[in-house]
Amino acid sequence: MRFNMKGILASIIAIVFTVPCYALAGSEEVPLASGMQTKWVGQDIVHNGLKMSIQKFNYSGQPEELIGFYKSVWHAGVQPGLPGFITGSAGGWMVLSRLEQNQLKVIQFKDTGNGIEGFVSVSDIGKVSVREGFDLPRMSGSRLISETESNDSGAKATTFILQNDFSMQSNEEFYRTRLADKGWSLVHSDHVSNNAIMLMNGARGSLEITISYSDRGKSTVFANHVQR
Structure with a gap:
């Protein structure tokens, strides 16, 4: 399950x-x-x-x-x-x-x-434990709320939760550009209400990013990396 x-x-x-x-x-x-x-x-x-x-x-x-x-x-x-x-x-x-x-x-x-x-x-x-593995880029001033490693159906997964004061659009552009520079390819992107969703593939696995913007002027970034 x-x-x-x-x-x-x-x-x-x-x-x-x-x-x-x-x-x-x-x-x-x-x-x-x-x-x-x-x-x-x-x-x-x-x-x-x-x-x-x-x-x-x-x-x-x-x-x-x-x-x-x-x-x-x-x-x-x-x-x-x-x-x-x-x-x-x-x-x-x-x-x-x-x-x-x-x-x-x-x-x-x-x-x-x-x-x-x-x-x-x-x-x-x-x-x-000292973590070794994928390091998620962060916009200046981003606060790391949580970083969790787990095994997802036999694959190593790392989940990050970040928060910053930038808009959803600024975060989306940052991750789209920065990750492309690091060799990640955008597979799918979508917008649902105040959420931006991006799915990416890279040499080191797959990455799902969801960016949520609140009415308090803060963006929360959920990123889940599954290593291949």
């Missing part, structure tokens, strides 16, 4: 900027409540230098039952005087996080009205 990695990352990033403890990796080391059905999203992901994996889950019980389960298994604090876990919320997600040594264990979930869905995760915050 394939997952919308861009949508998953957007959900996780929204929590990163609002909750101190966030979900960035998945592992069987997190205890699972009865009724939780999990599927791997990725087991070999590097997000902003942190090694991680992500599991998506569905839960057949009630939110209170899920919270109660983690209260029971995470009740003991890892250090004297500290709680066993921390709760929070962001963007409609409930977040439960527990730090054990250098591992950040997180459950984030929401009630969809047809059941509970969420992500279960563990991130090794004690190790930072």
Whole structure:
């Protein structure tokens, strides 16, 4: 089963900027409540230098039952005087996080009205990975929000999310010109509402770029590179 990695990352990033403890990796080391059905999203992901994996889950019980389960298994604090876990919320997600040594264990979930869905995760915050591979050009002043490496059906994929104060048209022209200079060929381009979409092929793989312009005067660049 394939997952919308861009949508998953957007959900996780929204929590990163609002909750101190966030979900960035998945592992069987997190205890699972009865009724939780999990599927791997990725087991070999590097997000902003942190090694991680992500599991998506569905839960057949009630939110209170899920919270109660983690209260029971995470009740003991890892250090004297500290709680066993921390709760929070962001963007409609409930977040439960527990730090054990250098591992950040997180459950984030929401009630969809047809059941509970969420992500279960563990991130090794004690190790930072140095990325080697594709480097996306950036317009001056662009801010890197996220950079994530994963394996997409056996191919190495790198997803970048950038933001800057330039118009959608300026960003589109920049990437069209700069990437052409680097040997990339434009295969397809389109405009949908306030989004510009470009698909490119190069010697090192394929590249999909989506540029979205907001009414706040900022452009967000989503770029996904799949290495061949």
